[in-house]
Amino acid sequence: MLRIRRAEEAIGEMCETGEVRCPCHLSIGQEAVAAGVSAALLTGDTVWGAHRSHGHYLAQGGSLESLFAEVLGKTTGCSGGRGGSMHLTAPEQGLPGTVPIVAGTIPLAAGAALAYKLRGEKRVAVAFFGDGALDEGSVHETLNLAALYKLPLIFVCENNLYSSHLHWTERRVADNLDQAGAFHSVPGARVDGNAVEDVFEAARQAVGRARSGAGPSFLECRTFRWRGHVGASSDQDVGVHRRGELAEWLEYDPIQRAAEKLNMDLATHCADVDQEIDRALTNARSASAPDAGRIGEHVCAS
């Protein structure tokens, strides 16, 4: 969680200075969801993300240096410098891909789960998405299909209360996202997304259910992003001034809460993490930018 926090703070600074040019959606404040879910998974399981997925990538064990190189547009980036912040991949760590089309990877995660089921493998797939994704029809189609085919799939909704600049009350009439799967017979749970042990426990149960062949689950993890929809600003969402909830949510810092429970000296750990980040960033900065001559490569696989 601390690695995610400090890495994203570093990326945020580079967004502000203009060193990072690609749009970056930071998950600062939401780290417990990624960390808690990944901790409940095994090698071979897959995690599918969206535009705000630095945390999912790092929680799965994706390389820090490759993440920095990717947002800096370097050839050593995890996506070869082709994706930027919104298109990350770490196939070896069980992260096939993250994409910024809202809800885009939810059916893909279901397809991976179907593949595991057809082959008789005891693997599970996790679809991470925000509360805004529930406004897309494909999620509801996928919930039904996942239930129908009893797929080993976990829907993880990171409800940070906002879809871009729109508060949930401007998009829905009821605060009931944990019930999103109920109509399709997918059991749902509401989880404190800023309590990593709660996320882990809910994910552990859902993963167990999926792996045993009992089918999909839906987790609504309640959390809050400390920064705006895109970029590093903490008081602006795409040019719209944010409401005043941030101060309240800062009191529920998932990292502070975890550190207190663990009786952990955060400053010492932070220094270690920062050293790692400095090394990774130095290497990423010194990597080469792609040659424009490669623009036509990899349109199709051969």
Place this chain on the structure above:
Amino acid sequence: MRELSYVQAIHEAHRQAMAADCRVFLIGQGLWSPWYAGGSLEDLDREFGRDRVLDSPVSENAVTGMAVGAALAGMRPIVFHPRLDFLLLAMDPLINQAANWSYLFAGQSSVPLVIRAVINRGGEQGAQHSQALHAMFMHVPGLKTVMPATPADAKGLLLAAIEDPNPVLYIDDRWLYNQTGPVPEEIYRIPIGEAAVRRAGRDVTIVGISWMAAQALEAADVLASQGIDAEVIDLRSLKPWDQTRVLESARKTGRVIVADPGWRTAGAAAEIAATVAAEAFHDLHAPVERVTLPDTPAPSSHAEEQAYYPRPSAIVEAAWRALGRRVGATA
């Protein structure tokens, strides 16, 4: 060689691919009904089991997305859309996801997926059950598109599409289902991107796509009876398309007609005409002619349908124009 109908050839390709490769599975609408797929998938569910032949709810977006995800997870899915019109509900997984995937991640992974969609028109079905939308897909980098016109190609292109590491849109036309022709019994592939010269000729080149390739052959017979020696090329693949073979023929005859079962504006015929005009300009004796649908949705009533779909006579007239002859004159 043994003869099969176009629809039997599609059926055989599915059967052989599923028997040969356990990664191949089918998902989509109407798979357990002989009616939706026009017999092209009949009883595959009995032979291979309903776990591998999934007749899905009408959730085109999520079903196609699942096929993309299964492909990324090592399967070789074939997602079936009994009508091309309904594929429009699955544009995100097809274009944003499948077509971009290899490029986005610099070739670290790709989507070996077949999307099979059927042009199923005529019979007073009207605008939303009749569309030939291939040009929209031809536009998209990273997505291959094939449109077989013969039984042998229907089988060979499907088998090639299944083995291709990329998303391939396979569009078949119900009007071709009863066509018969020689089809090898074994597994074979027709290379994607290769056109076929169906009839050699000196005077004029007719590039036909799908159903219009069959119409082009009929037109060539009429033209032959009038002393005009037409060369007929069946394009077979729209993306990539065989520029080499088309340009060779264009340079030889100097007159090119493109017969396309889709609409006129920004259509497949427009792309081919533009390329021929740019690359073979100095060898052309006449402007490239396009035979297409008019730029209108498909009508429903029989009388309007008769006027809407071009017949071989439209290709014959285009050839006359290219040859500088008055339409209706004898050779």
